Amino acid sequence: MAPAPARLGTRRSTMATTQSRQVADTITARTGVPVELELITSYGDITRAHLTQLGGTGVFVNNLRDELLGGGIDFAVHSLKDLPTAPAAGLTLIAVTERDDPRDALCARDGRKFSDLPAGATVGTGSPRRVAQLAALRPDLSFVPIRGNAETRLGKVTSGELDAVVLAYAGLARVGRLDDVTDVFEAEQVLPAPGQGALAVECLAARAAADLAYLTAVDHGPTRAAVTAERVVLAELEAGCAAPVGAYAECHDGRLRLRAAVVAPDGTRAVRRERSAALTQDTDPVDTAASLGRELAREMIGEGADRIVADAAGGAA
Numbered sequence: 432m433a434p435a436p437a438r439l440g441t442r443r444s445t446m447a448t449t450q451s452r453q454v455a456d457t458i459t460a461r462t463g464v465p466v467e468l469e470l471i472t473s474y475g476d477i478t479r480a481h482l483t484q485l486g487g488t489g490v491f492v493n494n495l496r497d498e499l500l501g502g503g504i505d506f507a508v509h510s511l512k513d514l515p516t517a518p519a520a521g522l523t524l525i526a527v528t529e530r531d532d533p534r535d536a537l538c539a540r541d542g543r544k545f546s547d548l549p550a551g552a553t554v555g556t557g558s559p560r561r562v563a564q565l566a567a568l569r570p571d572l573s574f575v576p577i578r579g580n581a582e583t584r585l586g587k588v589t590s591g592e593l594d595a596v597v598l599a600y601a602g603l604a605r606v607g608r609l610d611d612v613t614d615v616f617e618a619e620q621v622l623p624a625p626g627q628g629a630l631a632v633e634c635l636a637a638r639a640a641a642d643l644a645y646l647t648a649v650d651h652g653p654t655r656a657a658v659t660a661e662r663v664v665l666a667e668l669e670a671g672c673a674a675p676v677g678a679y680a681e682c683h684d685g686r687l688r689l690r691a692a693v694v695a696p697d698g699t700r701a702v703r704r705e706r707s708a709a710l711t712q713d714t715d716p717v718d719t720a721a722s723l724g725r726e727l728a729r730e731m732i733g734e735g736a737d738r739i740v741a742d743a744a745g746g747a748a
């Protein structure tokens with residue numbers, strides 16, 4: 432008899448089901464274990480509240496976590512950037528998949544580049560991190576908070592309601608909308624969100640070394656080290672996914688290079704730092720990454736980065 436398929440819990444959006452299906456297919460290809468998708472509705476998908484007003488992180492992941500704890504699903508796939516940095520009791524990140532393109536992308540009317548947008552052009556994004564970094568580059572633009580899935584946001588450009596929207600390149604790729612991209616931001620211009628472009632596989636901690644150990648087949652070491660450094664910066668700054676914090680790490684020639692930026696929502700104040708560390712044979716890259724993230728965050732706090740985070744959280748949305 433064929434083994435019962437593993438139950439993978441996913442949000443219902445096109446982006447979520449596409450990325451979950453990709454992870455499922457890779458798991459099956461590498462381990463032979465069949466996987467079926469279970470669609471779960473999340474609060475973040477149904478609420479009409481503005482994302483920065485939801486009062487807390489994790490709106491996209493809590494229902495999936497409840498299903499994991501209740502045994503309704505065997506494992507869940509999340510966009511890593513939507514996962515709060517605090518560990519969830521009883522659960523573990525058994526795998527972090529190889530990162531897709533981490534950059535942010537502009538989708539503008541008339542094929543315009545970011546530098547070609549006229550003064551006063553309206554740019555839609557619900558992310559304080561994007562607004563802050565974009566305002567630092569182009570204080571003459573008008574940033575408009577928007578919500579909804581990628582397709583809804585792109586629709587506001589097609590309809591003429593907005594001149595442009597900014598979205599994650601990886602997400603646009605997953606919903607098949609790369610043709611809408613008119614410009615891409617390099618890390619020098621806009622640092623992505625910690626974990627952007629990577630997917631996290633989460634399961635019950637008690638099953639991780641037991642019947643679900645095969646899930647480590649989709650773990651990618653260099654991505655796990657990079658996103659660890661990025662997420663430690665976020666955690667040390669006591670910031671969540673709605674904070675104006677960008678962080679990006681990459682492994683190159685045996686070194687891990689970490690860059691981070693904390694920018695006030697109006698783009699006028701910023702703390703930007705970078706630091707790198709050697710990845711050696713006899714140290715765990717994840718430990719090296721965590722230390723690197725802590726050191727960089729402490730330097731940034733010394734320059735007032737924590738105050739920018741606190742002011743942004745306390746200020747008006």
Ligand SMILES: NCc1[nH]cc(CCC(=O)O)c1CC(=O)O
Nearest residue numbers: 510512598599601602627628629
């Ligand atoms: N907050 C929603 C969300 N979560 C993950 C992605 C994109 C895909 C990714 O970063 O892996 C998006 C949409 C966006 O930021 O444009």
